[in-house]
Amino acid sequence: MILAQTTPALPDNTGYVAAAYLVFFAIVLIYVVIMASKLSRFERELTELNELAEQGARAPSEPAPAREAEEEAARR
Amino acid sequence: MLYGTRLRALSIATCAVLTAGLALAFFYAPMDADQGFMQKIFYVHVPMAIVALCGFVWGGINAIQHLRTRDAKYDLRSYVAIHLSLILGVGVLLTGSIWARSSWGHWWVWDEPTLVSFLIVFLLYATYQPLRFSIEDREKQARYASVFAIVAGAFVPLNFLAVRLAQAYTHPRVFATADGGLPAKMQLPFYLCLFGMALLYITLWRYEMASKNTSAKLRSLRRKLGGDEVVAPVGRSAAPSLPSP
Numbered sequence: 001m002i003l004a005q006t007t008p009a010l011p012d013n014t015g016y017v018a019a020a021y022l023v024f025f026a027i028v029l030i031y032v033v034i035m036a037s038k039l040s041r042f043e044r045e046l047t048e049l050n051e052l053a054e055q056g057a058r059a060p061s062e063p064a065p066a067r068e069a070e071e072e073a074a075r076r
Numbered sequence: 077m078l079y080g081t082r083l084r085a086l087s088i089a090t091c092a093v094l095t096a097g098l099a100l101a102f103f104y105a106p107m108d109a110d111q112g113f114m115q116k117i118f119y120v121h122v123p124m125a126i127v128a129l130c131g132f133v134w135g136g137i138n139a140i141q142h143l144r145t146r147d148a149k150y151d152l153r154s155y156v157a158i159h160l161s162l163i164l165g166v167g168v169l170l171t172g173s174i175w176a177r178s179s180w181g182h183w184w185v186w187d188e189p190t191l192v193s194f195l196i197v198f199l200l201y202a203t204y205q206p207l208r209f210s211i212e213d214r215e216k217q218a219r220y221a222s223v224f225a226i227v228a229g230a231f232v233p234l235n236f237l238a239v240r241l242a243q244a245y246t247h248p249r250v251f252a253t254a255d256g257g258l259p260a261k262m263q264l265p266f267y268l269c270l271f272g273m274a275l276l277y278i279t280l281w282r283y284e285m286a287s288k289n290t291s292a293k294l295r296s297l298r299r300k301l302g303g304d305e306v307v308a309p310v311g312r313s314a315a316p317s318l319p320s321p
Contacts, residue, residue: 013112013113013114013178014113016114016117016174016175016177016178017113017114017116017117017178019174020117020120020121020170020171020174020175021117021120023167023170023171023174024120024124024167024171027163027164027166027167028276031163031280035283035284035287038287038291039287042287042290042291042294045294045298046294048298049294049297049298049301052298052301052302053301056301
C-alpha cells in the first residue's frame with residue numbers, strides 16, 4: 001500500500017465508511033439485544049421456579065391441620 | 077465448565093481493545109494514497125473475515141472432539157462457533173460489498189476469487205442449520221453435524237490457500253508477498269483490531285454458551301421441582317440439547 005503525502009486530493013467516501021461501521025455495530029447491537037431478551041426470560045423463569053420451590057417447601061406442613069381434622073372427626 | 081465466569085472482565089477487555097484499535101485506525105494510521113478515507117473499512121472488514129474463518133475451523137475442531145468423546149458439550153461448542161461465524165460472515169459480506177462499491181464501483185465482482193470463495197464458504201455453512209433441523213433424532217443430528225463441521229472446517233484453509241495461489245489479484249493482499257504488504261503505521265491498528273475482533277468473538281461465544289447452559293440447568297431444575305408435566309417437551313430444533321446436569 002502507498003501512503004498519501006497530501007490528503008486534500010483523496011476521494012471523500014465518508015458515507016461508505018460510515019455505512020460499513022454501522023453494519024458492524026448494528027450486528028453487535030442486535031446480538032446484545034437478543035442476549036438481553038434471553039436474560040430477561042431466564043429471570044422470569046427463575047422467579048417462577050422460586051415460587052414453585054416455595055410452594056414445595058410449604059406443602060409438607062399442610063397435612064398437619066388435615067390430620068387434626070381427621071382425628072377430631074374420629075373422636076366424634 | 078462455567079462459561080459465565082470472568083465474562084465481565086472479558087467484555088470490558090473486548091470493548092477497550094476494539095475501541096483502541098478503531099481509534100488508532102482513524103487517528104493514527106495514515107491515509108491510503110489509492111483509496112483515501114474509504115480504506116478505513118479495511119480495519120473492520122478484514123479482522124471480521126479472519127475471525128469468521130477461524131471460527132469455522134474452531135467449530136470443526138470441536139466437532140472432532142465430539143466424535144471422539146461423544147460428549148454433547150463439544151457439539152454445542154461447535155454449533156455456537158459456527159453460528160457466530162455465520163453472523164460475522166454476514167458482516168463480512170455486507171462491509172465487503174460496501175467497500176467494493178466505493179472502491180471499484182460495483183457491489184459485487186464475480187471474477188474476484190477472494191470474494192467468491194468467501195461466498196462459497198458462507199453458503200456452505202448456511203446449510204449447517206437446515207441440515208441439523210432436518211434430522212429429528214438428536215444423537216444422529218449431532219453426529220452428522222459434526223461430520224459436516226469437520227469436512228467444511230478442513231475446506232476453509234484449503235480454500236484460503238487456493239485463493240492465495242490464484243493469479244488474478246484484484247482484491248488487495250493484506251500480508252502481501254512481493255510488492256510490499258501493510259505499512260508499519262497501519263500494522264499496529266490492524267493487529268489491535270484483529271485482536272479486538274477475536275476477543276469479541278470469544279466473548280459472544282461464551283455468552284451464548286453460558287445462555288445455553290443456563291437454559292439447560294433451568295429446565296432440569298424445573299423438572300426436579302415440578303415433575304415432568306411442568307416441563308414443555310422439546311420440539312424439533314437445530315440447536316443441540318444438553319443432557320440434564
